Every structure is written in structure tokens, then in C-alpha cells.
Amino acid sequence: MKPFSYEIHSRDGAARCGAFYTPHGILQTPVFAPVGTRATVKALTPAQLKELNATLVLANAYHLYLRPGDELVSSFGGVHQFMAWEGPMLTDSGGFQVFSHGDQRKVDEDGVTFRSHIDGSEHRFTPEKSIAIQENLGADIIMAFDECAVPDNRRYVENAMQRTHAWAVRCVNAKTRDDQALFGIVQGGIYPDLRRESADFITALNTPGIAIGGLSVGESKEEMAAMIETVVPRLPENKPRYLMGVGSPEDIVNGVIRGIDIFDCVLPTRMARNYAALTRLGQLNLRNAVFREDKRPIDPTCTCYTCRTFNRGYLRHLATTKEMLSATLISIHNLHTLIQLARDLQLAIQEQRIDAFSTEFLNNYQKHRPPEV
Amino acid sequence: MKPFSYEIHSRDGAARCGAFYTPHGILQTPVFAPVGTRATVKALTPAQLKELNATLVLANAYHLYLRPGDELVSSFGGVHQFMAWEGPMLTDSGGFQVFSHGDQRKVDEDGVTFRSHIDGSEHRFTPEKSIAIQENLGADIIMAFDECAVPDNRRYVENAMQRTHAWAVRCVNAKTRDDQALFGIVQGGIYPDLRRESADFITALNTPGIAIGGLSVGESKEEMAAMIETVVPRLPENKPRYLMGVGSPEDIVNGVIRGIDIFDCVLPTRMARNYAALTRLGQLNLRNAVFREDKRPIDPTCTCYTCRTFNRGYLRHLATTKEMLSATLISIHNLHTLIQLARDLQLAIQEQRIDAFSTEFLNNYQKHRPPEV
Numbered sequence: 001m002k003p004f005s006y007e008i009h010s011r012d013g014a015a016r017c018g019a020f021y022t023p024h025g026i027l028q029t030p031v032f033a034p035v036g037t038r039a040t041v042k043a044l045t046p047a048q049l050k051e052l053n054a055t056l057v058l059a060n061a062y063h064l065y066l067r068p069g070d071e072l073v074s075s076f077g078g079v080h081q082f083m084a085w086e087g088p089m090l091t092d093s094g095g096f097q098v099f100s101h102g103d104q105r106k107v108d109e110d111g112v113t114f115r116s117h118i119d120g121s122e123h124r125f126t127p128e129k130s131i132a133i134q135e136n137l138g139a140d141i142i143m144a145f146d147e148c149a150v151p152d153n154r155r156y157v158e159n160a161m162q163r164t165h166a167w168a169v170r171c172v173n174a175k176t177r178d179d180q181a182l183f184g185i186v187q188g189g190i191y192p193d194l195r196r197e198s199a200d201f202i203t204a205l206n207t208p209g210i211a212i213g214g215l216s217v218g219e220s221k222e223e224m225a226a227m228i229e230t231v232v233p234r235l236p237e238n239k240p241r242y243l244m245g246v247g248s249p250e251d252i253v254n255g256v257i258r259g260i261d262i263f264d265c266v267l268p269t270r271m272a273r274n275y276a277a278l279t280r281l282g283q284l285n286l287r288n289a290v291f292r293e294d295k296r297p298i299d300p301t302c303t304c305y306t307c308r309t310f311n312r313g314y315l316r317h318l319a320t321t322k323e324m325l326s327a328t329l330i331s332i333h334n335l336h337t338l339i340q341l342a343r344d345l346q347l348a349i350q351e352q353r354i355d356a357f358s359t360e361f362l363n364n365y366q367k368h369r370p371p372e373v
Numbered sequence: 374m375k376p377f378s379y380e381i382h383s384r385d386g387a388a389r390c391g392a393f394y395t396p397h398g399i400l401q402t403p404v405f406a407p408v409g410t411r412a413t414v415k416a417l418t419p420a421q422l423k424e425l426n427a428t429l430v431l432a433n434a435y436h437l438y439l440r441p442g443d444e445l446v447s448s449f450g451g452v453h454q455f456m457a458w459e460g461p462m463l464t465d466s467g468g469f470q471v472f473s474h475g476d477q478r479k480v481d482e483d484g485v486t487f488r489s490h491i492d493g494s495e496h497r498f499t500p501e502k503s504i505a506i507q508e509n510l511g512a513d514i515i516m517a518f519d520e521c522a523v524p525d526n527r528r529y530v531e532n533a534m535q536r537t538h539a540w541a542v543r544c545v546n547a548k549t550r551d552d553q554a555l556f557g558i559v560q561g562g563i564y565p566d567l568r569r570e571s572a573d574f575i576t577a578l579n580t581p582g583i584a585i586g587g588l589s590v591g592e593s594k595e596e597m598a599a600m601i602e603t604v605v606p607r608l609p610e611n612k613p614r615y616l617m618g619v620g621s622p623e624d625i626v627n628g629v630i631r632g633i634d635i636f637d638c639v640l641p642t643r644m645a646r647n648y649a650a651l652t653r654l655g656q657l658n659l660r661n662a663v664f665r666e667d668k669r670p671i672d673p674t675c676t677c678y679t680c681r682t683f684n685r686g687y688l689r690h691l692a693t694t695k696e697m698l699s700a701t702l703i704s705i706h707n708l709h710t711l712i713q714l715a716r717d718l719q720l721a722i723q724e725q726r727i728d729a730f731s732t733e734f735l736n737n738y739q740k741h742r743p744p745e746v
Contacts (some may be wrong), residue, residue, distance in 0.1 A: 039690065043697040047678065048418075068665070068690045075666065076686055084682045292441070293448065303421065309457045313449055317412065317441045324416040324697060 002024075004181040004208040006240050008211045010350045014232065014259040017349040020209070020240045022088040022140035023179050024080060029240060029261035030345050032247060032338040033090065035269065038063045039073070039083040042269050043327040044335075046084045052304060053334045053343070056088045056141075056266050057065040058149065061133045066123075070136035070240045078138030081146055087095070089143040093130045093171075095185075096148050097215070098243070109163065127170035134180070140180050141209065143244075144171040148214045151189035151223075157214075160186045161194055165201045181208040182309055183242060187300040189214055189323050192230045199234040209237050211242040214261075216251065225254055249280060249341055250365050256345045257358045263342070267332030278334045280341070281364055284312070286330065291316040294333035304336035305329075377554040377581040380632075383723045387605065387632040393471050393582070393613045395461040395513035396552050397453060400429050402634035405620060405711040406463065410644065412446070412456040415642050416700040417708075419457045421511050425677060425709045426716070429461045429514075431637050434506045435470035439489055439694070442511035446650040451511030463514035463637070466503045466544075467727070468558075469521050469586070470626075480520065482536065490575040500543035506517060508550050514582065515629070516617075517544040517557050517601045521587045524562035524596075534560045534567055538574045545578055556582040556615060563596045565603045573609040583608050585633075589624065598627055605632040622653060622714055623738050629718045630731045641707030646700045648692040650708045653714070654737055659703065664689040677709035678702075 001007065003020040006029075008018040033056040034041045041049055041057060049057065059079050061328025064070055066263050076082045080089055097228030098105060100124075102114030130145035130305035134204040150255050166186045174184050184202035197317065202210055212231055229244070235241055240261040246252070256264060268278055275286045279299040284291070288299075294312035306315075306329040314352030318326035348357035374380065375395040379402075379647035381391040394398040396543050406429040407414045412421055414430060422430065436442055449455045453462055463716040471478060475487030475496075484499030517579065522533035537560045548555050557575035561567030575583055585604055588597050601616070608614055613634040616733050619625070620638020628636060641651055650657045657664070659671075670680035671688065679688075679702040691699035721730035 038694050038696060039687075040696050040698045041703070044699065045421075045678070045701065046682070067694055068686075072666065072686070076668065076684070082690075084687075199663055293445065295449065305418070311449070313441075313445070314412075314455055314457075317455075321411050322698060323413050323439055324420065325412060325413045327697060328418060328701070329549070330414070 003179070004295045007240055008238070010352075011228060012349045012352050013257065013352040015256050015345070015354045016261065016352065017346045018240070018261065020138045020261075022181070024086065024140050025055065027088055027240075027262070028346060029353075030175045030252070030256045030342045031056055031262055032252060032342045033262065033264040034335050035057050035264055035266045036083065037109040037266070038067065038086070039079055041331075042273065043331050047334075048088075048250050048305075048328070048332060049085070052332055053339050054335065056090060056262070057085050059083070059091050059137065060097060060137065061091050061130060062094035062096070062101065064137060065094065065133050070133040074113070074136035074138065078136075080138065082181055088141070089139040091134045091139040092244070093134065093143040095130070095146040096142075097145060098125055099148060102220070107163070109166070118144065126299070127167040128174040131171050131174040131182075135175070135177050139180065141183060142175075143211060143306065144168040144182060145183050146185040146187060146209075146213055147275055148187065148217065149189060150217055151191075151214070151219055154189070154191055155341065156188075157189035157191060158194055161198050162191075165198065168205055172207065172220060181209055183185055183209040183211045185211045185213040185244070186231050187214045190219050191229060192226070195227055195230045196234060199231045203235055207239075208269070208293045209240040209242060209262075210246050212342060215243065216246045221254070224251070227260065228255060228258045228260065230353070245336060249278065249338065250336060252341055253345065253358050253361050257354060263338075272330035272334050275330065277315075277330050278337045280337065280361065286319045288314045288316070298333050299337070302333065302336065304333050306333040376552070379582070379611055380446040381611070385722045385724075385727040388629050388718070388722045388727045389612070389632065389634065390719045391634065393634075395554070397459065397461045397513050398428065400461055400613075400635070401719060403629045403646065404429055404635055404716045405623070405625060405715045406431050406635065406637040407708050408458065408527065409458070409552055409639055410639070411440065414704070414708075415646065416697070419459075421678075421701070421705060422458070422708075423460075425705055426712050427460070427708065429463060429635070431463050431465065432456070432510065432512065433467070433470060434464050434510060435467035437504050437505070437510060438467065439491055443491070443506040447511070447528065451509075453511065460685040461514070462512040463486065464507045464510050464512040464516065465617070466507065466514075466516040467498055467519040468503070468519040471498055472521060477611055480536070482539070500540040501547040503571050504544050504555075506548040508548075508553065512553065512649060513557060514554050516584060517580075518726060519558045519560060519619045521560065521590065522562060523590055524587070529563055530560075530562035530564060531567055534562075534571050538571065539691055541578055546581065554581040556580055556584045558584040558586040558617070559604055560587045561600075562587055563592050563600060565599070565723050567649050568600055568603045569607060572604045576608055580612075582613040582615060582635075584617050586617045588616065589619045594627070598631065599692060601628060601631040601633065620711060622651065623735060625711060625714055626718065626731050626734050626740075630727060638728070641711055642704045645703035645707050648699060648703065648738075650703050651710045653710065654733065659692045661687045661689070671706050672710070675706065675710065676713070677706050679706040
């Protein structure tokens with residue numbers, strides 16, 4: 001298959017199951033991607049990631065630009081070789097991080113000037129700079145430089161969207177490598193007319209995939225669903241759709257049934273470092289004293305290394321004593337839960353039972369959430 | 374073979390290569406044992422330990438008694454099942470930790486009263502209590518409850534040795550499980566006559582293995598070597614000899630050529646958490662800026678996962694950004710270095726070239742140490 005072509009194998013309602021071809025392997029979709037912000041999925045080796053069936057791994061242009069520097073990563077052969085991940089990779093553009101981590105940022109039509117959150121040094125990102133960084137990093141999928149505006153000020157959101165559109169055009173023009181797929185990003189906050197305008201604008205750029213940004217940033221579940229339902233029907237059928245930064249179990253199911261193909265989120269690994277385990281029936285906080293004598297695995301239905309090997313009582317001991325191994329073991333479980341959920345969704349779509357699967361899943365999940373066991 | 378029998382396969386000078394039979398498998402000696410203080414070798418999964426050819430793993434009676442409690446570990450089937458380590462295990466008696474971690478300790482002839490370093494609660498260890506804890510934990514090798522006195526006060530060292538002897542007798546009498554081997558511990562500081570007396574006393578107890586304690590606690594390399602040379606000739610040939618808490622590369626070589634079979638040390642994992650890598654030519658501090666662009670593995674001759682997969686530049690990046698993965702990857706390398714060194718020493722003994730091996734090793738090591746590369 002041609003690199004960056006997307007082949008849909010099955011459809012069930014709005015949901016699709018397909019394959020996206022990259023220079024480092026095939027992404028079977030729907031897919032959940034672990035986040036390796038600084039060229040490491042925290043507390044996990046690439047061998048462990050592979051064992052839990054991760055395919056796509058993210059890294060972060062902003063963080064790697066600051067440390068160790070994208071040119072240094074390039075001198076090591078790019079981010080794949082640097083972190084020893086042989087499968088498909090995606091870098092985000094730095095847009096989101098400049099706005100969420102960069103201090104004293106000044107946005108103008110040309111780009112953003114900001115201070116490093118590490119040492120206060122001044123830096124400037126433009127669409128061209130973001131693409132240059134991402135070309136140095138060398139991921140298979142790179143993202144347009146965008147501005148993700150929080151949805152409480154329509155005027156600001158509209159201006160940010162217009163900038164995002166202008167910057168997307170510049171990213172398309174700046175891109176030089178043909179072994180990377182640039183994805184445009186739809187913005188527009190929680191405003192349906194802006195989302196429609198943005199979907200049409202980004203679609204017209206004809207990038208090999210399209211992302212939906214600016215969701216899971218404080219809006220309600222209903223608003224998120226409404227925005228996905230507004231945007232997806234306007235996107236081309238034959239390109240993968242990536243819902244950025246979204247990745248709770250229910251958000252993944254809710255996204256897939258509305259036609260989303262790719263997800264990523266720091267949630268599973270961040271929760272793991274706080275001793276919280278994700279299951280299909282809600283969360284467990286493994287510091288909780290109720291697990292002291294519990295001989296069950298985190299999730300008796302789970303097939304991950306952690307659940308095959310350790311019980312809740314041992315994990316509670318690691319959590320209580322703040323042992324580093326707890327982050328590793330819970331991260332393995334949490335990532336496996338989401339990666340396996342995406343695989344189960346693939347199967348449900350292939351077997352034309354996505355309605356039944358998602359209804360049952362969401363009912364069970366709602367019933368058990370939010371009280372922590 | 375009978376459990377806890379020790380079969381010597383080869384001898385070369387004072388060095389021996391053999392096999393110690395335990396209910397959880399055979400220990401090929403000389404062997405280096407990683408330390409899993411709180412039932413976890415920090416930052417490593419049991420699968421990773423197995424991959425780096427660890428055989429014997431330690432855990433700590435004092436720490437597990439305090440958290441999560443030895444009775445709880447027992448209810449989980451013992452420390453093997455609790456931490457999912459299927460190979461041979463050893464617990465130390467808590468003696469060393471009561472004296473190094475316990476606050477406000479009061480020693481009397483019967484035992485030690487101390488306060489927990491965690492919450493200040495009062496506890497009391499006696500030889501009988503230590504054996505009961507270690508029987509709950511269920512390791513293959515358990516240790517006599519001893520007092521490790523620092524070597525600067527002969528009178529105190531002598532008194533502590535006498536207590537250690539009386540306590541060793543009580544440990545032998547208190548022991549009830551026949552699937553555990555109790556090792557006696559020779560003490561006596563840096564005083565040859567005390568060491569001789571202690572070696573003879575402990576030998577007379579006829580335990581299936583004998584440990585040498587109270588070394589690597591501040592004395593010089595020459596004093597350590599002299600004490601080993603004083604003790605070893607008085608020990609029975611057909612029992613394994615365990616040099617407690619000792620484990621730098623040169624100390625292992627120096628121990629093996631003087632007839633030591635078993636070593637353990639927190640050094641390789643503790644150093645790893647401080648970004649220091651052990652090699653046969655000295656240490657590397659991976660935070661050092663000289664490694665920024667270094668495309669070599671930590672040790673080009675090493676076959677561990679870390680050296681097969683990652684270069685110094687990437688590890689320096691992980692160290693600089695304090696990523697958890699650095700502790701995992703450097704621990705894998707450091708432990709592999711010592712475990713492989715013990716295996717190389719086995720081979721050198723089998724091939725009757727321990728003199729040449731140790732002379733070359735120690736010359737290279739001395740030449741490159743201490744300046745950090």
C-alpha cells in the first residue's frame with residue numbers, strides 16, 4: 001500500500017475499522033496511542049510497550065525542542081532511533097504546550113514568543129519553525145502548528161481558529177519531507193458554526209489525515225459529543241480522524257461510535273503514577289486500605305502482564321511504600337486497558353455489533369463510576 | 374540433589390565454582406544477588422530480572438515486617454508469590470537494619486527494642502522473632518539475627534560478637550521449617566582473633582551455609598581482604614560462603630579469589646537511581662554533559678538490554694530530565710554487569726585461569742578508577 005493511504009475494512013454506523021500505512025508500520029484503527037512526551041513513555045521500556053501491543057507512540061515537539069534539542073535528536077537518527085521505538089510515531093506541533101506550559105507567551109499573526117518553563121529563556125515558534133522541529137524529530141505523523149483556545153470566549157476562539165487556519169496553510173507549504181504525513185487540525189471550540197467552518201477549511205487542505213483539537217479542555221461530555229458529530233460528517237471518508245488528547249475509556253467508545261479513528265492521552269500513565277488503575281468498570285485507587293488483603297488482580301478479565309502476575313494487595317504495598325515499580329506496573333495495566341479496548345472496538349465494528357458493544361460498555365461504566373472502589 | 378547441599382564443580386586456588394540446591398532452583402556460584410528490600414528490586418519487574426539472568430534475589434525482614442507485615446506476606450503465600458519471583462530468595466534477619474535504620478534502639482542480651490523509622494512506633498526483635506518473621510516470609514535462605522558492630526571499638530565489637538553467637542544458637546533452635554536454610558553469620562570486626570573465634574563458633578553450628586558480616590562498613594580494602602583471608606580457611610569446604618552487603622566489581626573479584634561464593638549489594642540499583650553506571654572500567658555519571666552526543670552504549674562490551682538498545686546520549690537525556698525510565702535502564706545495566714561478572718568468574722574457575730582473569734580485571738579497574746569518564 002501507498003504510505004499514508006487509509007484503507008477502511010469495515011463500517012458499522014459512523015464507526016470505521018481500517019488501516020493507515022506509515023513508513024514504520026501499519027496502524028490498525030481505531031487505535032489508542034500512549035504518550036511519550038520527552039521521548040519516553042514514562043516508566044516503560046519500548047520492550048514493555050511492544051508487549052502490551054502499543055502501535056502508535058506520541059512524542060512532543062515542544063519538550064524535545066527544549067531538551068535535548070531537536071537537532072540533537074536528528075543527529076541520533078531521529079526520535080524513533082533515539083528512544084528505540086520501531087513502530088509508527090506521531091509528534092504534536094508544540095502548539096498546545098506553548099500555550100499550556102510556556103510562560104509569558106505573546107501571540108501574533110506570525111507565531112508565538114514564549115519563555116521556557118524550565119529556565120525562563122525566550123523562544124519563538126512559528127508554523128515554519130514547528131515543521132522544521134518535527135522534521136528533525138522525524139515522526140511518521142506530524143501535526144500542524146495550531147492555537148487551542150479554551151471555549152469560554154467566542155471572539156478569542158474565532159480569532160485563534162483563523163490563526164490556526166492561516167498557520168495550517170503555512171505548515172503545508174513549509175513541509176519538505178515526503179516520509180512524513182502532516183495532519184491538519186480542526187479548531188473552533190464549542191461553537192458549531194466555527195467547527196463547521198474549520199472542518200471545511202482543513203478538509204480543503206487535503207492533508208493525509210485530520211485531527212480534531214480543542215476538546216477535552218473543560219467542556220461537558222455532551223458538548224464534546226456534539227462537536228464530534230458536527231465535524232465528522234464534513235470530513236473526507238478516506239482519511240483517518242484523530243481526536244487529540246482524548247482517552248478515558250468512555251471518551252474512546254463515544255469517539256469511535258461517532259467516527260474517530262485515533263486517540264491519545266497522558267491520562268493512563270499519569271494516573272498510574274498516582275496509583276490509580278483504570279478498568280472498564282471505573283477506577284481503583286491502589287493506595288486504598290481495602291486492597292490490603294485483596295488477592296485479585298486489578299481486573300480479573302485483563303490479560304496484561306500486571307494482571308497476569310500481581311494482585312491488588314502487592315500493588316497496594318508498592319503504592320504505600322511509593323516504590324517506582326508501581327508506576328511501571330499500573331502504567332502497563334492502564335495502557336493495556338485502552339489499547340485492548342480499541343482492539344475490541346475494531347472487532348465489534350468488523351462483526352457489526354458496535355451498537356450493542358458500546359451500549360453495554362457505557363452502561364457498565366456509568367453504573368460503576370464515579371465512586372472509587 | 375538434596376536441598377541445601379552444595380556441590381563444588383571446580384576449584385582454582387581458593388576460588389570455587391559450584392551449585393547450591395534450593396527449593397526454588399539451583400544457585401550456580403559465584404553469584405551476585407540483587408537486593409529487593411521491600412519485595413521489589415527497585416524499578417525492575419521480575420520479568421526484567423529474569424531476562425538479566427538474576428538467580429538469587431534478596432528481601433528484607435525488617436522492612437517487610439514494618440510494611441506490609443510478614444503475616445500479610447504469609448497470607449499471600451510468602452514473599453516469592455507476593456513479589457512474583459519464582460527463583461531462589463534470601464531474607465536477611467533484620468539485624469543490620471534494626472541497627473542502621475531503627476531509632477532509639479536498646480540492645481540487651483535477649484534482643485533489641487527500637488522505634489520504626491516510618492512512624493516511631495516501638496518494636497522488639499529477638500532471635501526467635503526474627504526467625505518467625507523470616508518463616509512467614511518463606512525465603513529459601515534465611516539469616517541468623519546478628520549485631521553488626523562498626524569496627525572502631527574492640528570491646529563493643531567483642532560484646533556484639535558474643536551476642537551474635539548466643540543469638541545464632543537461639544536462631545538454630547527457633548527454626549521450624551525444613552524448606553529453609555538458615556545461615557550463621559561470622560562477625561568480629563577487623564580483629565583477626567575475634568574473626569577466628571567467630572568463624573569457629575559459627576562453623577560448629579553446622580548451618581547449611583555461612584555468612585561473613587560486618588565488612589564493607591568503613592574498613593579499608595586491605596582490612597576487608599585480610600578478614601576474608603582470616604575467616605575462609607576455617608570454614609567448611611562443602612558449604613557456601615556469603616559475603617554480606619558487598620558488591621562493587623573489584624570487591625566481588627577480590628572475594629571470589631579468596632573463596633567467597635555469594636554476594637549481594639544495593640549499590641548497583643542505588644547508583645542507577647543517581648544516574649551512575651557501573652562498568653568493568655569504572656563508573657560513568659550519565660548526567661555528565663560529555664555524553665550529550667555520545668552514540669556509544671554505556672559499555673560497548675555489555676550484552677544487557679540497555680546496552681543493546683540505547684546509547685549514552687539518550688540515557689543522558691533521561692537523566693537530565695529525571696525520567697523514571699533512567700532508573701530502570703541503568704539498573705538493568707548495573708545488575709547485569711555484576712551478574713555477568715560472577716558468571717565470567719565461574720568460567721575462569723572452571724578453566725583454571727582465575728589468576729590471569731582477576732589480575733587483568735583488577736589492573737584495568739584500578740587504572741580507570743576513580744576518575745569518572
